[in-house]
Amino acid sequence: MSLSNKIRLMVAILLTASLACSMPSFFSPDTNAIGTAVAQTVIAGITQDALQRTLQPSPAETSTPTSTFTLEPPTLTPTITLTPTPPFTPTPEIPLISVSVSTNCRSGPGKVYDMVGALLVGQIAQIYARDPTNNYWYIRNPDGDPEFCWVWGKYATVTGPVLLVPVFTPPPTPTATATSLPSPKFTAEFTGLDSCNGYWWAEVKLKNTGGIPFKSLNISVKDKVTDVVVVNLADGFINLDNCLTKSTKDILGVGDTYITSTPAFNYNPEGHKLLTTITLCSDTGQKGTCTTEKIDFVP
Numbered sequence: 001m002s003l004s005n006k007i008r009l010m011v012a013i014l015l016t017a018s019l020a021c022s023m024p025s026f027f028s029p030d031t032n033a034i035g036t037a038v039a040q041t042v043i044a045g046i047t048q049d050a051l052q053r054t055l056q057p058s059p060a061e062t063s064t065p066t067s068t069f070t071l072e073p074p075t076l077t078p079t080i081t082l083t084p085t086p087p088f089t090p091t092p093e094i095p096l097i098s099v100s101v102s103t104n105c106r107s108g109p110g111k112v113y114d115m116v117g118a119l120l121v122g123q124i125a126q127i128y129a130r131d132p133t134n135n136y137w138y139i140r141n142p143d144g145d146p147e148f149c150w151v152w153g154k155y156a157t158v159t160g161p162v163l164l165v166p167v168f169t170p171p172p173t174p175t176a177t178a179t180s181l182p183s184p185k186f187t188a189e190f191t192g193l194d195s196c197n198g199y200w201w202a203e204v205k206l207k208n209t210g211g212i213p214f215k216s217l218n219i220s221v222k223d224k225v226t227d228v229v230v231v232n233l234a235d236g237f238i239n240l241d242n243c244l245t246k247s248t249k250d251i252l253g254v255g256d257t258y259i260t261s262t263p264a265f266n267y268n269p270e271g272h273k274l275l276t277t278i279t280l281c282s283d284t285g286q287k288g289t290c291t292t293e294k295i296d297f298v299p
Contacts, residue, residue: 095127096161104253105149109136111175117143119151129168147277171286182211190297196243207257214252214280219260225272232263235284
């Protein structure tokens with residue numbers, strides 16, 4: 001029963017009680033007792049209703065809470081791809097040349113010069129000099145005689161510090177040598193072995209027996225035992241006397257004699273057969289009219 005209905009019932013009971021008071025005495029009950037009973041009934045109803053309201057859980061309390069879970073996407077750990085370090089490739093310490101097509105080796109850097117050898121496919125030669133255009137390379141002749149020759153670079157592959165090798169001025173062409181100029185000529189003679197601080201070199205006596213003076217030279221010495229070659233280009237002529245003195249001569253005039261020092265080995269070549277190739281030129285920088293002589297000796 002709702003509270004409003006209970007209040008209406010209590011009012012009805014009070015009205016009935018008041019009417020009862022106005023009835024005849026023979027039907028007159030105890031009004032105080034009736035009022036008390038009514039009041040207690042009403043109070044009990046109100047109390048019970050309040051108690052039910054207190055004990056009855058609210059809809060929010062009786063509902064089952066719903067838990068919401070948000071799934072986070074998994075965090076992927078990136079995979080690190082390691083790039084292998086390429087192996088170290090050392091740079092060649094000496095300049096080398098090879099060819100994809102067998103190439104003639106000539107006495108000078110050009111087709112006007114005589115063919116004196118060939119660099120074949122599969123062969124590798126050391127580069128000792130280059131021409132001013134970097135189109136020809138001065139190498140040791142694979143065929144042996146003469147000792148050096150020029151190979152064309154069109155089909156060549158060069159490696160190493162090729163730009164550090166000296167630039168050789170091309171020798172005179174065959175047409176240029178057939179002039180009426182005095183002929184260049186000299187002789188060379190081994191005179192002894194000298195050394196200083198772990199280096200050894202040969203002393204060679206040069207004598208100008210031709211008709212023109214010489215101002216520059218190119219000397220190469222090949223140790224036929226170790227196959228080591230040393231090369232020296234110079235303007236003028238230098239003589240080293242152990243570690244003590246050094247003398248120079250700018251021009252080897254007609255009829256002059258001078259002892260010059262060859263390039264040095266970093267070991268003692270005593271007892272080894274040395275092939276020495278000497279080229280003397282009329283101008284500095286190995287230019288002008290040039291001529292070459294070879295000597296063999298064992299120091």
